[in-house]
Amino acid sequence: MAIVVQKFGGSSVADVLRIRKVADRVAATKATGKDVVVVVSAMGKTTDELLSLAHQVCESPARRELDMLLTAGERISMALLSMALNARHVPAVSLTGSQSGILTDDAHTNARIIEVRPYRVHDELATGKVVIVAGYQGVSSKKDVTTLGRGGSDTTAVALAAALEAEACEIYSDVDGVYTGDPRVIPEARRLSEISYEEMQELAESGARVLNAQAVEFAKERGIAIHARATFKDTGETIVRKLAPGAASRVAGIASQKDLVLVELPADRFPSLLEDLDARRAGGKELVLRTAGRTGYASLVLSLENLHDYAAIRESLRARHGDALHLREGLGAVSAVGTGINASHENVRRALAAAASAGAVPIGVTTSSFRISLLLEDKGVEDVVRALHAALIG
C-alpha cells in the first residue's frame, strides 16, 4: 500500500489543542486508505527548556547525557499524539528512533544517520496502525541514544520516506512553503511553487528555517520530493525537487542568520584551530572566509545555534592561542540564493550596492554556485535583507 510520511514540527504540537488538530489531519490522511507514518518533534519550547536545565547543573554537559535528556521531548509528544489518534478510534503506536531502526554514528548531539532498518515500522503498518516516530533521534552501535542536531526531525522524515519507499514526504510547519524571504521582515515576499534541492539547501544553511539542510541533502541523494506545507491551513505548498535541466538562472530567495562569531588566527595556527573544533564537534555550520582585514590571518565563522558549549570553546581557544586569537562576536549574515546566481558578477555588485544603500559595511563576502553571502554586524541584518530582496527579487 502507498505510504505517506508526514512530519510535524515543535510548534505544530506545542500544546494539547494543537496535538488534537494534528491528530485530525493525520486521521483524515489515514481515511483516504494510505499507510501513514508520522514524525514528530518535541512540543514547542521543550528542547530549549531542557537545555536550560542542563546548563543550570553543568557548564559543559557531556554530549551523551545531553542526548539522553533531550530525547525525553519527543517521547512526550509522540505518546500524546498516539493517544489522541486512539481517542479518534484510529489505531496508532509510537516508536522511538531506536525502535524505528534509525541507526546513526556516535557523534552525540550532531549524529548522522548511517542506515534505516524500519522492520518494526513495516510490522506495525501491516496491522493497520498509524506509526508515530520520534524525530531528531536515533541509536548508535553502542546502543546509546543520539540526536541529529537542530532540525533533525526533517532528516528523520526524509530518511524514513526513502527507506520505506514512501509515495510522499510532507513536512508541516507554521508556514505554507518556502518564501523568497521571511514574510515577517519582507511583507512582499512570495511563496515559491517549487525549488531545487541545491537552492533549498543553500537557503537552509543560510538561515531559512522552513527545512533542514541535511534533510534536503538526504532527499536529494535519494530522489525524494519534499512537500513543505502549513499544519493549520490549506493555502498551498512548495515542492522541493530536481528541477528540469536548463532552467533559467534566478534569485530564489534571501535568508539571514544571527549569532555568528568571526574567529581570526595567524594562518599557521589554523590547522590546530580546526582540530580543536572537530574534537568538540563544533563543526557543521562554519564557513571559511577570505578576509582582507588582517594579512596573514585566516578566519572562520562559527554559528552559535548548534553549539551547546560556546563558552567552553572560547575559554579553551583563549587558553591555547592567547593574544594571537581575535574573536568578533555579535555578527550576522545575509545571503541571496538561486540557480546560476553567480554566472556573472552582476548579482554580487547589486548586492553590495544594496547593502551600502542600507548603510551596512560588509565585513566579508563569500560566493558559491548557488549563493552570495554578506557578513555584517547583527544590527544591520534586517535592513540589508529588505534591501537585497528589493534589488535582486523585487
Add this chain to the structure above:
Amino acid sequence: MAIVVQKFGGSSVADVLRIRKVADRVAATKATGKDVVVVVSAMGKTTDELLSLAHQVCESPARRELDMLLTAGERISMALLSMALNARHVPAVSLTGSQSGILTDDAHTNARIIEVRPYRVHDELATGKVVIVAGYQGVSSKKDVTTLGRGGSDTTAVALAAALEAEACEIYSDVDGVYTGDPRVIPEARRLSEISYEEMQELAESGARVLNAQAVEFAKERGIAIHARATFKDTGETIVRKLAPGAASRVAGIASQKDLVLVELPADRFPSLLEDLDARRAGGKELVLRTAGRTGYASLVLSLENLHDYAAIRESLRARHGDALHLREGLGAVSAVGTGINASHENVRRALAAAASAGAVPIGVTTSSFRISLLLEDKGVEDVVRALHAALIG
C-alpha cells in the same frame, strides 16, 4: 569492589538545586572508594503533569503509550544528575531501564521485573563511573518500554542491588526512616530503628509511602537489607531486614489510605468482575472483604491510586451489571501493622473501641497475620489514625 545502590525519589530531585545537593551526596559516597549505582525517579510532579496531559488528549490512553510518555520523566532527571556529577569532576553515565538490563513482563503501567542483566552497569562501573539508572522502568521482550507502577523506583533499586550483589541498598526520601505513624498527623510518632520485611510490606500496602511494597517483597526474597534515610538530613535511618526469630509481638505502626472504592455485587457475578478487572489490569491493590451488609453479596475494595482509568472501569462495570452493582466511593482505611498483632483478638477489640471513641463506624474490618484494617468514610481517617496510635502504640 563493594557496590552501593542509592535511590532518590521524585521530591529529592524536584529541582536543579536539589539535584545539585543529591550530586554532592553521591560524590561523597563515591569518594569513600565505593562503586556507586544511583536510581532516580522523575523530578517532583513530572509524572502527574504528564498523566494530566495524557488525559487531556484521550480519556483512556493505551497503556503502552502511557509508558512511552511517563518514561520521559526519568530520562530528564537522570541526565541532569549525571551532568551535575560531571560538573563536580565525578565521571558518570545515565542508563535507561533497558540499557541497565531491567527485563519485565509486558503488563504496561504495572509491569513486574522478571530478570536483571546488568552487564552494561558492570562495564560502566569498571571504568570508574557512577552509574545512574532510570527508576520505575524496564523493557519487555517485545522491546517496548514498560513501567513498574507507582513507587516502582524502589523496586528498581532493590532488584539492581540483588543482581549486583550490592553491599547496601539505600532508599532516600523526605523522611529519615519508617515511623510508627505519619508525623504530620501524629506528632508523637517515633522512628523505628528496624522493621521486618513483613511489617514493612503490610505498612506499605496499607498506605505508608516511605517504601514500596513490591520492592520490600523483592528485598525479602533476595535477602537485601534496605536502609531508609532522608536525602537532605543525617538524622538516622530505619533498616528493613529479617528480624531475629522469636521477636516479641508488637504493633509497629499505623498507616492509612484514601481514595478507596467499595465494589459490591451478587456473589455469582463476582468471577466475571475479577475477570474484568484483570483485563484492565486494575489489580495490585484490591482487598476482598467479607461484609455483613448485604447477604449474598461479595465485595472488593479498589484503590484509585494505581488506576489510570477508573472512569472507564466504572462505565464498563455499570454497563455490564446494571442495578446489581453497588459502588461506594470516597472511602478510606486505617491499618495497624505488627508482628503477632493478631495472636489474640485483643488488638482488634482495642482498635474497634478506639475507632468508636473517635466517632467512626467501620464499614468493614479485615485482619491478617501482620495487620488489622478498618474501612471507613474518607473524612474520619485522620481521627481514627490518631485514636489507633494512642490505643495500640501510645
